Amino acid sequence: MGSPERVTTPPRGAVKMNRMVIPKALVCGVVLVSALVTGGCGAAQRQASGPAAAELVAQADAVATPRIAWAPCAPPIRDLDCAVVPVPLDYANPTGPQLTLAVTRQPARDPERRIGTLFTAAGGPGGSGLEWAAKGELFSGELSERFDVVTFDQRGVGRSSAVRCFPDSTAQQEFWRTLALPPTDETQQRATEDASRRLAAGCERGDGALIAHLTTVDAARDLDLLRRAVGDRQLTYEGGSYATYLGIVYGTLFPDRVRALQLSSLIDPVAYTTDTRAHIAATAVGTEEVLAEFLRLCAAAGPSRCAFGATGASAAELRARDLALLEQAKPAALPVGTGPDAVSVSYGELIQAHATLLYDPVRGWPALAVLLAQLELGPAGNPAVVREVLGAVTMSEDFLDSFVAISCADNSLPAQPGRWPEFAAQSDAPVFGPFWLYLRQPCATWPAPATGYPQRYTGPWTQHTTAPALLINNRFDPATPLSSAQRAAEALGTARLVVVTDGYGHEPAGPCVTTLRVRYLVDLHLPAPGTTCTTDRTPFTG
Template sequence: MMLQLLTIAVLAAGTVVPAENNLVAQADAAPTPKLDWAPCTEEGLRQYECAIADVPLDYTKPHGAKLGVAVLRQRATGDRIGTLFTAVGGPGGSGIDAAKDGLASPEISKRFDVVTFDQRGVVRSRQVKCFASPEEQAHFWDTVPMPPATKAEEKRTTKGTKAFTEGCARHNPDLVNNLTTVDVARDLDLLRRAVGDAKLTYTGGSYASYIGEVYGALFGDRVRALQLNAMMDPVSYSTSTLSALSERAQGTAGVWAEFARLCTQAGKPACAFAGPDVHGRNASLLTKLKNGPMTVGRGEAAVQVRYQDLVPAQVQMLYDTQGWPVLAAILDAIERGPDGDPEIAGAILGGAGFRFDFLSSFIAISCADIDVPKTPELWPLLAKAFDAGIPNYGRHWLYMTQPCATWAKVKQRYTGPWRLTSDVPALLINNRFDPVTPLSMAVKAQREMGNARLLVVEGHGHAIVNACTDKVRAEYLIDLKLPADGSSCAPDRRPFDGV
């Protein structure tokens, strides 16, 4: 049943496959941006330099209207090799905001100017607007269930996502058609030209790995080094998105199973939710929440927790194992109901920690890239099929794409081929247990890129930060040295250690 639905849906969705040489020619025809670097003025960024790069809003008109891409630079502190470009994931994450926590390791920072940016449609680079006011935006995300749990909620969400799409088109009529990752890759090539580098050195993870995949496919002869983490499978993402969502949901379910196993192994107090049948108790909680909110705490301090609060929060908190003890405490508080701590349970309320502008960018950029059915009323049927194999998590990932069912067809969208033709193979790194970009996606990406080496981290979560990978990454970016085929890294710490 699931396979039949996926097949019908994929056939129902249209594809746009422009010739890659035309996409490159349009970028080459655009003027090189002039970067007038000056000290950044925002709090937390004053140690860096900032500039605005004027790039074509629409690459089919390379000398037409411009869009200002906000760029940030950290100068090399030692013997400089060139520029290392980096981006963050989402889509919708701000590279410039992320710079407040640092840009690169000391070793890499010595050898490269490190440059990051807010991609088009994100924060300082003309943030996508889908609502008339911040209040309207907050009301939408509070009242439109994502994901919906009942038939009534599914109808409300279908109506809401149509309104969301209409709002995005109304408030950004010239922008929504020019937000594809192929546009970002071409912006990146213009930035490479602007800093004077003959070839691109780039690192990025999660969605930012897809930026690297698109750049490598279009501009392979201009690549010095591509170091990509938490890999996306470019084929399924761009041409078989429902299959990609199913695979992502399976990855989430697999990491949840690891959470349950390691929580049981750690016991209390390391894991507050430890006890008999962690997996079954979580399933029971989610089933109860589908039937209505649960009250945690008593009196005025009590909070109401909904299905749409817990599921996204649970998925997000599986990203980083440092947050697993907090997730365990939240589940314990909700399970205790009136006897639970409302302050702990309340930590998941209000958008699961995402800023609402991020969600607008995430959906707008995703809808420009992916391939889903153009019938929003199909989503409840698809959700039922997803639930049969991957309860809760499949529904979560699926409904984030429902606005794309009514999204206007974009002018240019890249769907392959994905072969990387650079002189130096790309270095791909992926955790074995990743809830968002499972290892299976990295294996496919390596095969599709062809000219790539995959390093597996024997750990959990979406982030890839540890001493082993820092060393491998630096050796590759600085000296173009690849790890041996089949190499792996161990994480610095295990979930629930040291709690």
């Protein structure tokens, strides 16, 4: 029996990793979906509390179950089945306009022992499950034997009915290429505010009807249609990062339709929906905390294992050197190399590289160390290596459009774009707070429907699922800090939280995590309260 872990990591955030020629090459590993027949679940099932939740569920149950016509996927997806599934644009109008979901399936490799379907989703929001599928098999080992594994592109994303905010790809690329995130002076602040207004207006022109129906509640109701379509009585679901919020919403709305929810790298649903600034602040503080660990462990490893290290240098000394590079990059991009092959790294690129490379302690952390060392070398540095590192963490423009559209549909940010400089100045994380905040500035001018978002759900979040959810979080996560996981566990009430006590990065991993995950998803076995894990993914040990 092969390893039961994922063989290709589903996308968990705003990161695109490619293979790189650096020590212990960094590969894609950080950054996840005809005729109609009647169906649905009976009204006698226990639903989430509150009339708003009951109405959301009733609207979903009024939709006929779609029939999935599986066929072999076209390249670049190989050896998997694909389908396009129609779902309502607006669940309040179930017979009105439809949109489509792109779905892919890895059939169970031991059909005689098949349990059902394991649904898994990409993070972000805005990550593409089908992009993940194009990299190879979705799961290996026991999970691949016992389940059909199904992933998909959420509405607004990728090959599903996707957000379109620009007239063409050239305009899209130019917009994101020239945008300074985060801005470092008043001129850039005015430019980003203007850009946020233009982006919001462009998304409304591109498909105003679609962006009115991109909440995670809409996605959760799509997921319930997919569950019904594959014939499963209850949902088995695995998701990380933003996809944990999708799982939480599903479990809250459809508790009796849940077989298992395994959620890793948790979003706090209360802050995410009702106090988005607090959610952003928690993320930024977590990124700062993990950066401090990166510098501490780099100093301990020394220059033989960490390219940014120096013999006898302390973590405080490395921190001072890192801050010096960031300050130098604010007024002007930092050059590496000379002549026509030279490359310049802007402040925004450097902040983004920090934030995203910290996701992966095994490959991303060494890459960040290499980047910082090359920036210190300046004209004597190797521009090819710098290009490789920066190319590996590029946020795709399609991802950014979808990230903004879905985030703005769910958020509670004030409609005051001119106050973003004030909000940034108030951050407890002065390096990363503005970065995570300004990514969402378009939400301040977002074209909400005249009726608002009646389908947006803000709690309560107490789960009454048949089996409690299994939550797993690293102690040091740069995007979904442990504090968020603890608040999510408290909000859900019955969920079981496992902490990887020496875990770094945005994906819990290692034999302990794998065993707990597989035994829960296959056997519905929950670890004892207070269970912790350790990991073999230790930074700077290669």
